[in-house]
Amino acid sequence: MSKRVIDKIDALIFEDEFPIYVNRVTESFTQLEHTHDFYEMTYVAEGRGTHYINGQAVPVSRGDLFWIPLGVSHVFRPAGASSRESLIVYNCIFQEEAMSMAEQAHTSSLFTFYRQLSGWRGIRAVDHAFASLFEALHREYTGSLDFGRLTVQCNWLMLLIQFKRALEQPSASAMQGVATTFDSMLLEIRNHPERDHTAEKAARSLQLGVRQLQRLFRERMDMGFKSYLQDVRIQQCCELLRTTELTVTEIHQAVGYQDAKHFHALFKRKTGKTPGAYRRSVRM
Incomplete structure (x- = not known):
């Protein structure tokens, strides 16, 4: 700036x-x-x-x-x-x-x-x-x-x-603001939301069981692993809708969603708007 x-x-x-x-x-x-x-x-x-x-x-x-x-x-x-x-x-x-x-x-x-x-x-x-x-x-x-x-x-x-x-x-x-192994895992998801992130893979990276990982997410993030991944991906979609000319299809595929119907429903549930309406609102 x-x-x-x-x-x-x-x-x-x-x-x-x-x-x-x-x-x-x-x-x-x-x-x-x-x-x-x-x-x-x-x-x-x-x-x-x-x-x-x-x-x-x-x-x-x-x-x-x-x-x-x-x-x-x-x-x-x-x-x-x-x-x-x-x-x-x-x-x-x-x-x-x-x-x-x-x-x-x-x-x-x-x-x-x-x-x-x-x-x-x-x-x-x-x-x-x-x-x-x-x-x-x-x-x-x-x-x-x-x-x-x-x-x-x-x-x-x-x-x-x-x-x-x-x-x-x-x-x-x-x-x-001190990074931990858990924080590093969160940062990896934020930096690369398009990758095939699963609770099982995340648990293995922390040498935990899946139940332990979910409990840790509930304690630290007040949400489960899946909800966190969804939030990160939708936030990245919002950024791309605002700053690029990529189509909605290109954007949801870029963050790891292949099913367009599922993506549209999730985006509206999280933001209250369709992707097209969101793009229009932030560019007015």
């Missing part, structure tokens, strides 16, 4: 040169995996799905909170296309300027911590402790109350402090 495009995006997001932006969005299959040149903290407020981040697939549900540094690619996907499977996320994004503006003697160590934090981080806040912070951030940012931006800055600082404390707790349920 060129600097000119990045500057244009920043101008649209950061109003009146205020270097903090907060929104609340319902995730869908139309959003593309992306990187950015600002920091982001994102909180899952409702629903469940998958956070594809830096080559890993992380199952998410209410209470999950992520720190995403500069240049890390990511995208959220809901569990399905129906309204009952909505995935609602708060995003608090901010520029380096926000830390520079707030940097004083008593905050220097806090910002040093985040600047030096390598890779993405995530925590699973089972008590939903961060929900009220993000709700207040969003309410103050989108409202017209007196001292709204000052309150946004105060809540933003509290968010950074509480997340740092949570990461440093020995008992914290933390997710980190």
Whole structure:
């Protein structure tokens, strides 16, 4: 992405040169995996799905909170296309300027911590402790109350402090961007969805039985092996529909589906649209 495009995006997001932006969005299959040149903290407020981040697939549900540094690619996907499977996320994004503006003697160590934090981080806040912070951030940012931006800055600082404390707790349920054998297997599926992936082959690669593999998928991904493979393939189809002129037939064959009828039914169930309708919607 060129600097000119990045500057244009920043101008649209950061109003009146205020270097903090907060929104609340319902995730869908139309959003593309992306990187950015600002920091982001994102909180899952409702629903469940998958956070594809830096080559890993992380199952998410209410209470999950992520720190995403500069240049890390990511995208959220809901569990399905129906309204009952909505995935609602708060995003608090901010520029380096926000830390520079707030940097004083008593905050220097806090910002040093985040600047030096390598890779993405995530925590699973089972008590939903961060929900009220993000709700207040969003309410103050989108409202017209007196001292709204000052309150946004105060809540933003509290968010950074509480997340740092949570990461440093020995008992914290933390997710980190560190590849494991299981993660490597997931990445192989994402990089080559067209290959003949089966639960049996995946189990052998991890030296597990098929039942053990399925149990591991349920624990780690909140879905079975087959559902994960379907999600990856449909996501790749969405990308090809958006970025190429390949026909629908060429696309579903490219990701490993030979049965057109089965593919069309699966695509509509996962995204809520036919492949043709999806292509039209993302090119409007």
